[in-house]
Amino acid sequence: MSFNVERGETFGLLGPNGAGKTTTIKMLITLLLPTSGSASVLGLDVVTDVREVRRRIGYVFGGDRGLYDRLSGLDNLRYFAELYGVEPREQRRRIGALLELVGMTGREGERVEGYSRGMRQRLHIARGLLHDPDVVFLDEPSIGIDPVGARELRATIASLKDQGKTVLLTTHYMFEADELSDRIAVIRAGEIVAEGTPAELKRRVAIGRVLEVETYGVPEPVVSALAELSAVRSVAVEERDQFQVLVLQCDADSDVTQEVLARLSGVRVGRVGVREPTLEDAYVQLVTA
C-alpha cells in the first residue's frame, strides 16, 4: 500500500481489526522494520534515519497501558521528557503547558495508579507531545473513554491541527474520523481500498441517498424484489429487537419511496426515512464489498 500525508494535515487510517493499521503506524514510528518497500517521515527514511525520526515524532496509543503506575503523572512526563532529550528549562514550561492542554493541572502530583482511564489517556497525549513533535501518531486514542472524555479528546486533537502539526489517526469511530480528518484512507487486509476526503469517500461509495424502512417480519422474497428496483443499488437488513430495518442505498436523484412501499404491501411498516449517507455507510460498504 502507498499513501502520502501532507504537512499540517490530519490523516485518518480506517479499517477493520487486523487490517494492518497498527502495523503501518509501528513501521512509521520505527518500532517495526518493513520487510519490503520504504517509508519516510518528514523526508527521513524510517529504516536509516531512525534516531532523527524518533526525535521528531510523537506516538500515543489508546487504552490504559504504557504508563508507570507507581510514579506520579508529573514524574511520568519528566521521565519521558528526559528520554526525548528535552532541555531542563524547556521541560518545566512544556510540562506545565501540556498539563493545561489536557486539563490535568492540579492532579499531576498523584500516582498514576489512582487515575481514571480518561485521565490516563490524557496523560498519554501529554507524554506524546512533550518534545513538541512535528508529526503525531494516534493509534485508537479514544478507545474505552466515556463520551464526555472522548469529546474533550477530539477537541484536543483538533487543536493539534491548529498548531500546524501533522496527525496520523486510526480509529474505529466513524464520526470521530469524519469530524477530525482532512483525508482518510480505508485499508482492508493490508491494502488501501479507498482514499480521499470524508466527503469524497461518502460520494464515491454511494452517490445518492439512503432510504431506511422499519418493517415487522419482512419475508426474504420481498427483500430480493426490492433489490431489483432499478434505482436501488443495494439492500441490507439490520435486525433489531422487534423489527427489521431495511437500509436501501439509492441513486441520488431518484425518489423510490413510493415504489418501495408499494412492494411492501402486506408487510407491517413502521417509520420511513431518507437521509444522506454517513461515513459509516461508506466504510461498511468498502470493507465488506
Place this chain on the structure above:
Amino acid sequence: MTNTRIFFVGGLMSFRAQFNWLNPWILVPALLVSPVAQILLFAYVGRAAGVGDDQFFLVGNALNYAAIPCMFAMTFAISGERWGQTLGLVLVTPARRLPLFLGRALPVIVTGWCVAVFGLAVGSLLLGVRMGATVWPGLVLAVCVTSLSCTGLGLVMGAACLRVRDGATLGNVVFLLLLVFCGTNVALEDLPSWMAAVGERLPLTHGIEAARQLASGATLGSVSDLLVRELAIGLGYAALGLATLGWMERDSRRRATLERM
C-alpha cells in the same frame, strides 16, 4: 468412586492448569538447579567452617528444598484460582472438600519427593558422598514422609491465602523459617534451645533427622519413631489446614471476601 475421581483427575488437572511446573523452562531451573545449588552452597560453607560433613548438608538441604513445591504448589493452587476468579466456581461444585483438596496435594507430594531424591542423587555425585545401595530404600521412604508432612503445612498456607493477598511472599517466609529452624544446616542440639523447641513443632525437622541417620547406615526400625512423629506432625497440619479452609470458606461467603483481590 466419584470421590476417587475428584481426588486423582481433579487434582492432576488443577495442578497442571494452575502452575505449569511441567514447563521445562521453569521446572529445570526452579526445581532441579536451585536445590542442587543450595546443597552445594551449604556443603562448601560447612567445609570452610570445618563443621559437619558433606552428607550432613546434602541430606538437610535436599529435604529442605522438597518443601518448596509442597508449600508453593498448595498455595498457588488456591491463590492462583482466586486470581483467575475460578475459586468460587470450584467451591460452588458439590464435590466433597476433602478429596478435592487432598487430590490437589497428591501431585504436589510426588513433585516434592522427586525434587528431594534428585537433589540427593546429583548432590551426592557432585560432592563425592558415597552411600551404599542398601541405604537408598529407607532414604527414599523418609523423603516421602517428609514431602507428605510439608504438604500438610502447605494446606494451612493455602487456607491462609484465602485471606492473605500475597501467597508467594508468605511461602518464602515459611521456607526461610524451615531453613533456619529445622536443623537443615545446624544440628538441633547446636541451636539455641528456643529455636530447637520451635523446630520440634515444625514438619521437616524429624524427617531430616531420620534421613541423616538412615544415610549413615541406621536401620529403618531404629528411626521409625522419628518418621512416625514427622508423619503425625504433617497430619496435624493437614487437619488444621482443612479445618481452616472449611471455616474460611464459610466466612468468606458471609463476608464476601472470596473474590477480593
Place this chain on the structure above:
Amino acid sequence: MRDRLRQLWLCYRLQLKILLISPFEGFLGIVFPLMFATATLMVYAVNGDEAAMAYAGLGAAVMGVWTSVTVSASTLLNRERFAGTLELLVAAPTPFSMVLMPITTAMATVGLVSVGITLVWNRLVFGVQLQIQNWLLFVLSVLAATVTIAMFGFLLSVVAVRYRTAWALGASLEYPGWLLCGFVVPIALLPVVLHPISYALAPTWAVEAMRIAAAGGNPWNELTVCLALGLGYAAFAAFLGVRLIDSARRNATLALT
C-alpha cells in the same frame, strides 16, 4: 555529555522511586538473603571461629545486592512489555542501553540497603564486629560491587528477554552466584574447574577488594579488574541490546505480552 549524565541521573532517581514505593516487595528482597546469611553464619558459629565469622560476615553483606539484581533484572524487559512501556522506551531517541542501565543500577542500590542491614544484624545476632582499617577504600569496594552487579543485571536483562519464564532463570542464579563469587566461602575451596567462572564474575573481585580494604591492604588491583569486567558486561550488553531490538523490530515481538 552533560545532557547524557542528567538523563541517566533522572532515570535512575525515578526508577529508584518506583522500586522504593512497595516496601512489601523490598521486604522479601532483603529478608531472603538475610536469612541465608543467617543460616551461613549459624554454621560458622558452631565452631565459634571469630576470624571465619568476620570473613563470612563481610561477604554475606553483599549477598543481598546480588539477589536484588539477578532476581528482578531477568524479568525487567518482560515487565516493561507487560506494562506497555517497552515500545515507548524503544521509540524514544535515547539509546536503549541508556534506558536500561539506570534501571538495573537502581535495583542494585536497593540491594545496598541490605548491606547495611546485614552488617547490623551480624553485629546484633552473632556479635560479629566490623573492623575496617580503611573506610574509604572499603566503601569504594562496596560501591564497585554494586555498580558491577548492576552491569551484570543489565547484561542479564538483555539476555533473558526472549525467555518467557525469565523469573525462574533469575531466581536460579541466586545461589550459584553467592557460591561462585566467594561471598561466604573462599574460592580456593571450590573445584578448580569453577575458578575461571568465579574470576570472570566482577563481584568476586569486589568482595576481595572489600576484604583487603578491611584488613588495611591495597585493593586497587582488584578494583581495577572488577571495574574492567563491569565495563565489559555493559559493552557486551549494549551490543546485544542493539541486535535484540533490531530482531524484535523485524519479528514484531516488542508488543507481545
